[in-house]
Amino acid sequence: MKNNKDLEEVLINKKSMDELIKMKIEKEFQTEISASRHKKTKKIITDIKQVPKDKLFSKQAVFKIYNRQTGTESTINGIQAEGMLGLQNSERTKLLNGEITSFATDDTYIKFEKICLIS
Secondary structure, X not given: XXXXXXXXXXXXXXXXXXXXXXXXXXXXXXXXXXXXXXXOOEEEEOOHHHOOXXXXXXXXXXXXXXXXXXXXXXXXXXXXXXXXXXXXXXXXXXXXXXXXXXXXXXXXXXXXXXXXXXX
């Protein structure tokens, strides 16, 4: 079907296939240049209520984790935090709704810190 359209264009426009390919490449190049000029904005959200629900447990989210046994503190991403939730579905729902910002497991305390969204 695509080849038929290309052939129709050649016959209608009386242009060679090489010219059509060249025009198409130039058009794609121009769209890439215009897309690259568009500056991407970086938005950091620290209030869990403002975080989109589908982004809370993603790589962009940052959670602080405190290990009670060793007394150490580190950071994890949202995917790891969701894994640590395990079967605590009520806690997961409360986090998604913004009702709570932290949860605990046997040995750790996990708290939402921030999320960095790029648009």
